[in-house]
Amino acid sequence: MTQPINSVQPPQFSQLTIQGEDAEKFLQGQITVDVTKLGLSYQAAAISNLKGRIEFGFWIKKQDEKQYDIVISADCADALQAHLSKFGAFSKFETSASTPIYPCVLDGEPTFSHSESNEDVQKWMGTSIATGNYWIVANSQGEFQPQELRLHQRGGMDYDKGCYLGQEVIARIYFKSAPKAFLHYVESSDPKGHASVPAAGEKLGKVQVVNAIAIENGFRALVVARPEHLADNKLSILDLPDALQADVARPQ
Structure with missing residues (x-):
């Protein structure tokens, strides 16, 4: 919730x-x-x-x-x-x-x-x-x-x-194989200030929240999702540290 x-x-x-x-x-x-x-x-x-x-x-x-x-x-x-x-x-x-x-x-x-x-x-x-x-x-x-x-x-x-x-x-x-959905660092904002912070484990459509924190007029969160599903929720992707930007699949 x-x-x-x-x-x-x-x-x-x-x-x-x-x-x-x-x-x-x-x-x-x-x-x-x-x-x-x-x-x-x-x-x-x-x-x-x-x-x-x-x-x-x-x-x-x-x-x-x-x-x-x-x-x-x-x-x-x-x-x-x-x-x-x-x-x-x-x-x-x-x-x-x-x-x-x-x-x-x-x-x-x-x-x-x-x-x-x-x-x-x-x-x-x-x-x-x-x-x-x-x-x-x-x-x-x-x-x-x-x-x-x-x-x-x-x-x-x-x-x-x-x-x-x-x-x-x-x-x-x-x-x-490799996970189709994986960890992203995202931000959601609402200029009208009506944004709310999703709970850990909550699903936002096809995006699942791991952790979230409030920011002014929105929240930032770690979520697990397929990259193509993030846009459906109007979530902006932010950069994780370089070590976590690599492909989650096993190196070939």
Whole structure:
């Protein structure tokens, strides 16, 4: 449902920690990124469902030996906890309770801080949308395939790491075809000031919204669509970073 500009709720995020003897092995069989290559910087990644669509989108880093920190939209945190408990029931690791973590922008990059005093949600949202740093919320779980969101162009997918949830579908799309619809950065304006901001996961005709933020007399958004369908909604295409301008298909 489209939301009036003045009612759009800013995102909130939670962090949880996974640590233990089997933490790396377990995560390697769950997430899209190669866990052995993670470092101290947050890396966008995902856990997909068996249909190859993102069930949990998050950022992950290796905080210490056998310890990984995950940041996820707060409204998905409990579901992720339940997922980890279900699939990790026979693995040796522990998952901490989720705690608040705050979006901020440091050196021009969207990231997170443990200090609420650093929080700058609107700046984080604007910078994230402009750089393709999407965030999955409860309303958009299971809606998007990782390649549609250009996750592979952000280092968040590894096609050589072996099996993980949804890997068969994801690999088939990558090696044998390509998404027809994919991530774009767009703007919509209404000179009369009647524009409203669409919700995450909302469909505008054949265009599906990932995230959106209000601007004067309109909104900017990350959307998944075929390029030819953007004009139907009078959406102006803005430039994503160079790394996300490449073709989403596998390089030949």
